[in-house]
Amino acid sequence: MKTFINLTLLALLPYLGAVTAAPDPALAAWHLDNLYPLATERFDPVVSPNGVASHLHRIVGGSAFGANYNFDQYNDASCSTAAVQADKSNYWMPQMFWRDNSTFVPLKAGTRFYYFLHRNKPDQPVRAFPPGLRMLVGNPNAKSYAETGLPSGALNFICLENHFSTPNGDTAGPDFNFNIECPQGLVTTVRFPNCWDGVNLYKADGSHMKYTNNLQFGVCPISHPVRLPGIMLEYTWQTYAYKNGVPLKGNLIWANGDTTGYGLHADFVNGWDTEVLETALNDPDCLTGDMTMTACPTLAMSMNLKTAQNCQPQRGVLESFADFAPINALPGCNLPWASGPKPSCNPAVANPSVPNGLKGTDGSLTYTGPSYTNATTSPPNQWTRQGCIGGSTSLTNSFQYSDAAMTQAKCQNTCAEWGMQYSGLLSGAYCVCGSDVDPGAYHFADSNCNSKCGGDSTKTCGGNGKLELFRNPSATTVNHPGMTDPQYIGCRREGGNGHALSAAYINYDGMTIEWCKNYCKAQKQTLAGIEFGRTCMCGNEWTNGGGVPYPQEQCNVPCKGNNKQICGGSQITLSTFNLTLPGGSTNPSPSPSPPPLSSAPVSVSNSASATQSGVVTITKTVTVTGSCTTGAHRRRNHRDLKFSAEG
Ligand SMILES: *[C@@H]1O[C@H](CO)[C@@H](O)[C@H](O)[C@H]1NC(C)=O
Numbered sequence: 343m344k345t346f347i348n349l350t351l352l353a354l355l356p357y358l359g360a361v362t363a364a365p366d367p368a369l370a371a372w373h374l375d376n377l378y379p380l381a382t383e384r385f386d387p388v389v390s391p392n393g394v395a396s397h398l399h400r401i402v403g404g405s406a407f408g409a410n411y412n413f414d415q416y417n418d419a420s421c422s423t424a425a426v427q428a429d430k431s432n433y434w435m436p437q438m439f440w441r442d443n444s445t446f447v448p449l450k451a452g453t454r455f456y457y458f459l460h461r462n463k464p465d466q467p468v469r470a471f472p473p474g475l476r477m478l479v480g481n482p483n484a485k486s487y488a489e490t491g492l493p494s495g496a497l498n499f500i501c502l503e504n505h506f507s508t509p510n511g512d513t514a515g516p517d518f519n520f521n522i523e524c525p526q527g528l529v530t531t532v533r534f535p536n537c538w539d540g541v542n543l544y545k546a547d548g549s550h551m552k553y554t555n556n557l558q559f560g561v562c563p564i565s566h567p568v569r570l571p572g573i574m575l576e577y578t579w580q581t582y583a584y585k586n587g588v589p590l591k592g593n594l595i596w597a598n599g600d601t602t603g604y605g606l607h608a609d610f611v612n613g614w615d616t617e618v619l620e621t622a623l624n625d626p627d628c629l630t631g632d633m634t635m636t637a638c639p640t641l642a643m644s645m646n647l648k649t650a651q652n653c654q655p656q657r658g659v660l661e662s663f664a665d666f667a668p669i670n671a672l673p674g675c676n677l678p679w680a681s682g683p684k685p686s687c688n689p690a691v692a693n694p695s696v697p698n699g700l701k702g703t704d705g706s707l708t709y710t711g712p713s714y715t716n717a718t719t720s721p722p723n724q725w726t727r728q729g730c731i732g733g734s735t736s737l738t739n740s741f742q743y744s745d746a747a748m749t750q751a752k753c754q755n756t757c758a759e760w761g762m763q764y765s766g767l768l769s770g771a772y773c774v775c776g777s778d779v780d781p782g783a784y785h786f787a788d789s790n791c792n793s794k795c796g797g798d799s800t801k802t803c804g805g806n807g808k809l810e811l812f813r814n815p816s817a818t819t820v821n822h823p824g825m826t827d828p829q830y831i832g833c834r835r836e837g838g839n840g841h842a843l844s845a846a847y848i849n850y851d852g853m854t855i856e857w858c859k860n861y862c863k864a865q866k867q868t869l870a871g872i873e874f875g876r877t878c879m880c881g882n883e884w885t886n887g888g889g890v891p892y893p894q895e896q897c898n899v900p901c902k903g904n905n906k907q908i909c910g911g912s913q914i915t916l917s918t919f920n921l922t923l924p925g926g927s928t929n930p931s932p933s934p935s936p937p938p939l940s941s942a943p944v945s946v947s948n949s950a951s952a953t954q955s956g957v958v959t960i961t962k963t964v965t966v967t968g969s970c971t972t973g974a975h976r977r978r979n980h981r982d983l984k985f986s987a988e989g
């Protein structure tokens with residue numbers, strides 16, 4: 343039997359995607375062999391602390407298992423039924439029964455577990471489980487895969503038919519009701535999520551853990567930045583040893599009464615020697631691809647098969663059940679249940695009381711040790727790199743613009759101007775500003791952010807569809823540099839197919855800010871915008887996709903009627919004013935001092951064809967060469983002329 347169990351990994355390969363034997367730490371996976379059952383118990387210290395669980399579980403691992411869980415107690419267990427004694431964790435799934443007439447026969451299972459250590463690049467850390475971590479995967483009440491809430495492939499059912507001669511020919515099913523016999527056993531597997539939020543050791547809704555964006559090789563969401571080993575439990579139920587030659591369909595039932603199979607779920611509570619696991623996870627000899635756990639020298643040191651085989655629950659047991667010995671009812675209130683509401687029991691079923699030795703203090707639900715991640719700590723008044731993240735909706739309340747001469751600093755200054763604490767660069771030329779990051783965005787390896795900045799080839803400005811993200815927690819107040827008009831609401835983009843403000847517009851060579859505001863007030867509009875130094879437009883709302891924030895530096899054309907004022911840009915940008923804001927109406931504010939105009943041309947182009955949805959498309963190339971000296975020079979000439987005429 344042992345030979346067969348050891349071959350089960352091969353059976354699973356087609357369903358999991360090939361685990362190559364290449365010595366690449368980014369593809370490493372351990373399999374844990376030589377696991378023995380510890381107990382078949384009605385305890386679930388995660389869901390029912392210090393009580394009796396609603397149904398039976400088949401438990402593997404550390405001998406300190408009981409009705410409560412705290413890491414110190416479990417970590418201190420005297421032995422484990424896992425060969426590697428450094429692992430005092432417990433793992434379990436529900437007990438499976440064969441229904442025979444009116445009896446229920448507990449089936450025996452061989453077990454093998456896997457730790458998938460895949461990462462995006464060899465030096466990306468996979469960390470040891472934090473002390474106190476608990477996980478529950480699956481939904482005991484599910485009657486369809488959709489109701490489990492799990493990604494495809496998190497639960498698997500595989501019927502081993504002729505595994506020895508055709509190891510890849512086994513039959514996968516959506517549930518355990520195979521309409522064939524499984525002469526070499528029925529495999530049920532459960533994959534745990536491996537991205538941790540760095541804070542919570544257990545949440546009833548499971549939100550402290552997330553899967554990567556693809557079950558096996560993917561990346562972690564930024565809300566869950568700590569990558570842990572991805573556990574998969576594999577139980578191979580010996581259906582054939584009880585009933586040979588009989589199709590499984592209709593004969594199997596989980597301990598909670600579920601006859602569909604979708605009630606499959608599993609738990610993990612951490613009992614690892616953290617130092618040993620962390621050392622192994624950083625030992626190149628332990629990351630040589632797909633390998634047994636005991637091929638890792640660090641872990642082999644604590645391997646003891648005899649201890650594992652003889653290990654018993656050290657705190658006693660509540661009940662005991664022998665494999666293949668029929669019982670008349672599933673323990674607890676667990677009548678056969680295929681659909682609809684769970685059948686209730688009449689009369690109610692009384693629970694046994696839990697002996698004191700099996701009760702105890704529960705550990706904290708929150709992690710308080712040294713931080714597993716530095717990414718979320720951003721010093722104030724400073725832009726700190728957060729990493730390379732993916733997803734077009736990765737920032738919330740965001741706007742974006744492009745600049746062929748983009749630099750990290752330009753983008754950061756623009757985001758600060760608009761009171762946005764997140765600044766993201768994309769494809770070398772795009773800047774995205776936002777107030778927050780979508781927690782569902784994913785951290786990608788830095789190598790994905792490999793586009794050189796258009797305006798500084800020594801730095802990277804994101805990648806194709808990947809944002810190079812910076813955060814400055816102090817950048818939350820809108821502040822347009824150099825602009826003091828209290829009604830000024832920033833340099834904004836013109837509309838795409840028509841003006842950004844559509845109710846009225848007028849061209850006037852004597853244009854000033856006051857003139858445009860008065861014109862829009864006369865038109866009974868609340869928003870005013872000026873461009874080209876002479877075109878004033880009015881409206882009550884932004885139209886034609888206009889009004890999107892832009893950097894102040896791109897509004898740089900002096901007003902025709904007052905060259906100390908700025909009246910928008912030369913093609914796609916407007917200086918905008920909200921006339922309902924206080925100030926500026928009856929007492930025109932002093933002329934705003936224009937920001938220093940750069941003598942270098944500012945180019946804006948859409949050379950990078952839109953790489954993701956939502957990118958502002960700018961089809962024109964704008965070159966602005968306006969400078970203070972031009973205006974001053976012209977003014978002086980004019981005055982000179984005037985003086986000469988008078989003279
Ligand atoms: C179930 O019923 C069949 C037919 O009466 C009988 O042969 C078999 O032994 C019964 N099984 C159990 C476990 O009682």
Ligand SMILES: *[C@@H]1O[C@H](CO)[C@@H](O)[C@H](O)[C@H]1NC(C)=O
Binds near residue numbers: 714715717
């Ligand atoms: C966190 O910062 C410490 C000290 O600077 C550093 O040694 C460690 O590698 C950092 N950890 C991560 C996950 O970046």
Ligand SMILES: *[C@@H]1O[C@H](CO)[C@@H](O)[C@H](O)[C@H]1NC(C)=O
Binds near residue numbers: 831869921922923924
């Ligand atoms: C203009 O200011 C008012 C407050 O006076 C505000 O409610 C409104 O949203 C602003 N409009 C725009 C387009 O910013």
